[in-house]
Amino acid sequence: MREPFDFTAGTRDGGSTFSGTAKGARVACEAGCVRALSFSDTGNAEGPVVFAGYGIVVPEGQSFAYDSYATLDVKDKIVLVLRYFPEDAEAKTKQVLARYADLRYKAMAARQHGAKAMIVVTGPRSPNAGELAPMTFDTAIAGSGIVAVTINGATADKMFAAAGKRLEDVQKSLDDANPHAAGFAMPDVTAAVHADVVREKKTGHNVVAYLPATDALTTTAKPWVAIGAHYDHLGHGEAGNTLASKDDAGKVHAGADDNASGAAAVLSIAATLAKEKRHRNVLVGLWSGEELGLIGSIAFATAPPVPVDQIAAYLNFDMVGRMQDNKLTVQATGTSPMWAKIVEQANVAAGFDLAVQEDPYQPTDVATFNSAGIPCLSFFTGTHADYHKPSDTPDKIDYEDLDRVAAFAAAILRRVENTPEPPQFTKVEQQLQSGGGRAGVRVFTGTIPDYSSEAKGLLLGGVVGGGPAEQAGLQKGDIIVEIAGQTIANIYDYTYALDVLKIGQPAKVVYLRGGVRRETMLTPGARK
Amino acid sequence: MRVLRSVSIAFVLVAPLASQSAYQERDFLTRVRRLTVEGRRAGEGYWSPDGSRVVFQSEREPGNPFYQIYVLDLMSGDTKRISPGIGKTTCAFFRPGTDEIEFASTHADPKSKQYQEDELAFRASGKERRYAWDYDPEMDIYAYSEKTGALKRLTEARGYDAEGSYSPDGQWIVFTSMRDAYNRQLSEKEKKQLDTDPSYFAEIYIMRADGSGQRRLTTVAGYDGGPFFTPDGKQIVWRRFDESGLIANVWMMNPDGSDQRQITDFGSMSWAPYMHPSGQYIIFASNKLGFENFELFMVDKDGKKEPVRVTYTDGFDGLPVPSPDGKTLAWTSSRAGGSGGQIFLAQWNHEKAMEALKNAPPKKPAGKS
Ligand SMILES: [Zn+2]
Ligand SMILES: [Zn+2]
Secondary structure (H helix, E strand, O other): OOOEEEEEEEEEEEEEOEEEEEEOOOOOOOOEEEEEEEOOOEEEEEEEEEOOOOOOOOOOOOOEEOOOOOOOOOOOOOEEEEEOOOOOOOOOHHHHHHOOOOHHHHHHHHHHHHOOOOEOOOOOOOOOOOOOOOOOOOOOOOOOOOEEOOOOOOHHHHHHOOOOHHHOOOOOOHHOOOOOOOOEEEEEEEEEEOOEEEEEEEEEEEEEEEEOOOOOOOOOOEEEEEEEEEEEOOOOOOOOOOOOOOOOOOOOOOOOHHHHHHHHHHHHHHHHHHHHOOOOOOEEEEEEOHHHHHHHHHHHOOOOOOHHHHEEEEEOOOOOOOOOEEEEEEEEEHOOOOOHHHHHHHHHHHOOOOEEEEEOOOOHHHHHHOOOOOOOEEEEEOOOOOOOOOOOHHHHHOOOHHHHHHHHHHHHHHHHHHOOOOOOOOOOOOOOOOOOOOOOOEEOOOOOEEEOOOOOEEEEEOOOOOOOHOOOOOOOEEEEEEEEEOOOOOHHHHHHHHHOOOOOOOEEEEEEOEEEEEEEEEEEEEOO | OOOOOOOOOOOOOOOOOOOOOOOOHHHEEEEEEEOOOOOOOOEEEEEEEOOOEEEEEEEEEEEEOOEEEEEEEOOOOOOEEEEEOOOEEEEEEEHHHHHHHHEOOOOOOHHHHHHHHHHHHHOOOOOHHHHHHOOOOOOEEEEOOOOOOEEEEOOOOOOEEEEEEOOOOOEEEEEEEEEHOOOOOHHHHHHHHHHHHHHHHHHEEEEEOOOOOEEEEOOOOOOOEEEEEEEOOOOOEEEEEOOOOOOOEEEEEEEOOOOOEEEEOOOOEEEEEEEEOOOOEEEEOOOOOOOOEEEEEEEEOOOEEEEOOOOOOOOOOOEEEOOOOOEEEEEEEEEOOOOEEEEEEEOOOOOHHHHHHHHOEEEOOOOOO
16 A cells, blocks of 8 residues: 655745845845755745844753843844854864754744844854755745745945955954954844745655465454565655765666565565464554655654554564674664563574664664554664665675565564564663754764664774764774864764864774774864 | 673673684574574573574563573474573573483572562663572572473572573583582671672582482582583583682682692683583683683693684673584674673584684783783
8 A cells, every 4th residue: 555645855945035124225135145944934024134143042951041032032033143153162162053054943043032034144153154045945845934044254344344344353352262352233234034934745665565474363452463674765865865976976786685675575574474363463564755754654653554553563674685794683672671682582593693783862763653652673784885875786785684584574474473462562762862952963074873783982884985983094993082182982973073174174083993992083074 | 590790691892802713603603593682681602412493591571680491492483481480590401311301499488579679660661670680599500391381499508599501411500509608607708708708608509400419529618510511411611700809710620629720811701601512622701802702712622722802793702512413503792792692503513613723822820911
């Protein structure tokens, strides 16, 4: 059964405009000087302009106070803010500020202070100086309730000139993150903003089937079990999460491992179970839109053909075709106290060198089923150099071990399927302490983390060819334990540490290779 | 627990030896697989004489934070607890030719339940202690009958009695006891020693499989422990610590305690020795590469050559036990990460092991390397 769902496939600017006055004179805006932000409302705003610094509000309870609006009245005015966060702040301060520097979060702060619109400019002292912020694609899209645009540096300069200031000086005065350095009203400056965001709606399709129980237990609670895998991939790499090299850009991304392998495992298990006695109905799902942010599985869980509280367990397969050294990662085992026992028993016959991760908050559809309160597992044979590249092709698949993974998962499913008592669900606390949203990582290091590892540090599953990590001599299997003086215990530490790296400035990286501690210097590049 | 004091089975990385061996882990161990998954930690997997089952210890039951003993069937994958579930247990071993399995347990101690609750409360407080074995003086050796489920107590002496293993004919048990600390008048120095480290008093003993005829085999100060019979039943292999408790080596002797001789002189903690069924070499664990970095090594039966390194993976590797046919190795490792060790199995390449031992350089006395 094809189950359609609608989603936002992308956003584009439908012709936003900006015009300003400075001391009565018109501020010209050349073609390409303005662009809507992807979460902007479509609409118009006109009024006096207040410069609100970086536009960051750190909520109470953090180690220090920082509120760009503390001394400003922006009600019914248009706020002009700098992109990113204070450039010269101490590393610790930066880490906190970075969490509240996401443009969506800045827009929320502006709206809450009563502003009519937010204008963003990339300061001359920041990376990508003077450039428009990109219209980043964000599938969790919803209007932010405010008109929000980005203008280029030249246009902003004219407005500051009217106020008798230079933007560079103004930015510098804010860049040490002194909480008392504030923005100011720009009395002689007005702006008229028209934001036009076109959201492209498309329809995706999940494919769902089921095998009815042949020997339903009359007393069975939760009469369903489910298996699934996403069957979408990156097409020609349009959606932005491609890792193709420049030479390969635009080519078909075959997605043999990600995730034809998972879809094949699901079909193979379904074919096996079709020939057997079944005590529960088996729902077989192939999800679309995973690469765009799990939107297919979320659509399924939002309007499920079978009530989710009737599903005893869900098994997910994402990248199961590239086994190395007999290693298989089983994720989300923390979702039920039963899993460790069942996985142990099934692996006695299957014989994998298992890595077990309790965490269900994985970047794959298993996260959706965890959120729905269903005991779930996800199978993963690890990342590799062809991940999200056109070179993820069928000739590199390890078919024999793919069969073993399917047989192993089928054995686990049988245990659940024929046990009257369904596995109990346990909620696993999410490790990441989420702030108001994070500014997108803006440095590029060219590292590919291995998400299957629970080693202390960041285990590299690979490095991007020609990227900074490769140039620094890092390679697959290295474990990064320190970067720029910050110790790294896990992937979250690593992403936060990236916030303090400076583009073009070498940072010391301490890593372990074969148990030996080594050091190198890595020079991050810019991520646009 | 055939383990030494305060050894942390943790994920620790230390610089390896400067000299590189011509061999890698995959020369000896292939098709590595993880046997245990459930619970915080599992270890000490010992094979049934027909190789179809493994008995091991694991912390895996919500109400008890200590090891209990489980038997895992390698055909069905089913696991069954055979110990009482109360208190601490350790060091199980199948008795050849019978339905009996011996292990050590504290369940007879009326305070053992309280200890469980104390430990659970301690963990609930969010603290984590470094893994340390406390040589509970209430630990005694029992034989469990798989047919009847009955437990027969084999030792009574005050002091830790554990680390038992049967002779290949099933008639004898060789074990470790700290009874020497309790059955005589201690000097002031010894009393202090007992407070800080009771394992100093550990010696090797032997008894009949029914617990009768208990006899002491070693008399040297420092922890003598972890004894096993060789496959022909004619020798006992064990590890002996020096008085400092920092250096241990592999030793062998006759079952009557005669002809005690040192096999390794490795200048590190070399422990958990177990002879391969071929009778040609002993596999053991050593922290030669750094204080908390245990790896598996092997040494020829006469100790004429330098030991050969077997494992090369980050984390703890120890407690090696070859299967009765010599083709599979079970051992305890923290290579999968997490807080404790788990049991792993791998195919063992006996031919490669023999070749590597043949090519090994002659033994260098420790300290003169
Ligand atoms: Zn995928
Ligand atoms: Zn993907």
